[in-house]
Amino acid sequence: MHFIFRFALVLSPILLLSPARAASPEDRYIAARDAAIAKLSNDNKINEAVDKAEAAARDELKGQLTAILSQPARPGFAHAQLNLDTLYKGDMGFGMLDGLRFDADTGRDGAKIGEKRADGSFVEPKAHIIVTTESLFTRWLHEHKTWWDKGSKNVPQQVDAALKFEGLYTQAISTDAAVVNFDDLPIAKPASATLAYGFLAGRTQDSFPDKADEVFVSALADGKMYVAYGEIEPAVQVPACTAIRTDYNQKADAAAEKLERKQISRQAYDKLGDLHQQGEDAFKRCFTERAPQQPAFAAATRQAQALLEAAIGK
Incomplete structure (x- = not known):
């Protein structure tokens, strides 16, 4: 009995010093992100030293997310990048979804990224896959609860409702135009997923577009959230x-x-x-x-399904 009591006394300080309440990897990521945002946003200078500081911060955040997410390479996609356009509060693109982004290594029709098209535009990746954890996603939802001005509809706080809110995608991805939802797509939910949603999309800075030339898919599977989007051919129009x-x-x-x-x-x-x-x-x-009666709608559904499978990897 005395032995047990003495053992408990010895053990007590150890328990008090145990790392049970230590910050999780996700907590450390959020803390590092917020510290970088605070430092860079309060520095009004724009020079080489500041640029290097931002690059170093981005590398650190990418490294942390790489360890947290442990994502394999995806055929047809380049190496993962940090899905944050900027760490400067107030800049266009600030506040995007915390995660890693895989960009397709070719453009539409297999064109080389960066090549100039006949119409003067440049070839961009035909698809993108963003991966984060379920808990980082829900944290991001909470941060964006009042992201837009009062009077504008903000992102729902329930995951399933949030995935069906087009404003989520405008805030989550790199874009200079609003994402608009034309219509839901009848995608099949992968076996590993607890939630999956897909829709026909377009982008606009003014009026609703005449045609849907993109698909968006999202899914929650094995504790990770996937958001993928890409161009479709042919576009869906009526x-x-x-x-x-x-x-x-x-x-x-x-x-x-x-x-x-x-x-x-x-x-x-x-x-x-x-x-x-x-x-x-x-x-x-x-x-x-x-x-849904258009042949292009069925083709878009197939392309969305393939993109979802590429995102989840199964």
């Missing part, structure tokens, strides 16, 4: 739906012209409502109804 929106836009322009010429009263003009928005809403309803 000319009849575009014609409906064009008709509304023409009516809107005609009404505005009549108002300017005082051919109709302000009261009559206001009674028409927002014809441009009505046309956009009608286009979306039409697209949702008719797009």
